[in-house]
Amino acid sequence: MVKHYEISGTDFANAGEASSDFKAMLKKIGVPTDVIRKVSIAMYEAEINTVIHGQGGYCDAELQPDRVIITFTDNGPGIEDIERAMQAGYSTATDEIRNLGFGAGMGLPNIKKYTDDMQIESEVGKGTTVVLTIKLFK
Amino acid sequence: MLLSEVCSILDARVITGEDSDVISNIDIHMACGCDLMSDVLAFVKDQALLLTGLMNQQVIRTAEMMDIIAVCFVRGKLPADDVVELAKKRGITLLATEHPLFSACGMLYDNGLRGREHG
Ligand SMILES: Nc1ncnc2c1ncn2[C@@H]1O[C@H](COP(=O)(O)OP(=O)(O)OP(=O)(O)O)[C@@H](O)[C@H]1O
Numbered sequence: 578m579v580k581h582y583e584i585s586g587t588d589f590a591n592a593g594e595a596s597s598d599f600k601a602m603l604k605k606i607g608v609p610t611d612v613i614r615k616v617s618i619a620m621y622e623a624e625i626n627t628v629i630h631g632q633g634g635y636c637d638a639e640l641q642p643d644r645v646i647i648t649f650t651d652n653g654p655g656i657e658d659i660e661r662a663m664q665a666g667y668s669t670a671t672d673e674i675r676n677l678g679f680g681a682g683m684g685l686p687n688i689k690k691y692t693d694d695m696q697i698e699s700e701v702g703k704g705t706t707v708v709l710t711i712k713l714f715k
Numbered sequence: 716m717l718l719s720e721v722c723s724i725l726d727a728r729v730i731t732g733e734d735s736d737v738i739s740n741i742d743i744h745m746a747c748g749c750d751l752m753s754d755v756l757a758f759v760k761d762q763a764l765l766l767t768g769l770m771n772q773q774v775i776r777t778a779e780m781m782d783i784i785a786v787c788f789v790r791g792k793l794p795a796d797d798v799v800e801l802a803k804k805r806g807i808t809l810l811a812t813e814h815p816l817f818s819a820c821g822m823l824y825d826n827g828l829r830g831r832e833h834g
């Protein structure tokens with residue numbers, strides 16, 4: 578089962594709608610709650626990044642028999658140094674973003690913590706793709 | 716601690732419209748106080764109540780993702796209608812108190828409610 582979501586880069590108020598919808602779907606299907614929690618946190622962090630850093634894009638979230646695979650793609654500014662971006666506390670967020678409650682530099686490390694695999698591909702000036710994999714069973 | 720007790724300790728009112736029956740049936744085991752949703756997402760574990768001074772829709776979405784069932788806004792600020800509407804849709808109870816964040820957390824702690832310890 579695949580869900581496709583368009584993600585606006587200007588509508589901060591609605592950021593997180595994709596994560597909310599996908600979470601509701603997993604719940605309905607009866608996916609274990611600990612898995613839903615991991616998916617929800619990781620997906621929401623990635624969705625917020627797509628909005629506040631990536632200027633919007635799209636997301637494909639797929640439930641496979643043994644795993645969830647979620648891809649976020651944007652055509653934003655890209656990430657110059659991915660290793661650095663992965664460090665806890667590193668953030669390029671503006672004061673405006675901080676005032677909205679984000680920009681602690683914790684999102685990417687948090688995604689890593691809650692996923693079984695995380696791949697980031699990024700090119701400066703072109704955009705960023707983040708792929709998250711969460712297994713349904715240990 | 717029942718959510719109804721939280722309300723009376725903080726002199727808080729319910730702004731999502733649940734009646735007293737409903738809030739006296741919600742049991743809160745742990746709480747957290749935070750204005751930064753990044754930190755809530757990164758550090759909160761099983762806390763069911765969030766106290767915050769932040770007032771936007773992402774507070775509700777963060778609560779939704781973290782299975783936080785009640786949010787208490789502090790310092791007498793009230794969220795806009797769209798925030799209240801979203802909370803209602805998601806089944807999250809909203810409270811509002813005049814007390815500032817630090818004091819509100821302290822009052823609940825004094826009455827036995829705990830947060831997450833370090834580690
Ligand atoms: N999709 C993206 N496009 C461009 N840059 C990005 C993207 N995602 C992350 N980054 C860069 O990586 C940095 C670290 O991201 P991370 O999610 O860890 O922290 P943050 O978003 O700044 O703060 P937080 O997630 O704690 O609210 C960002 O500040 C930004 O510079």
Ligand SMILES: [Mg+2]
Nearest residue numbers: 622626684685
């Ligand atoms: Mg982030």
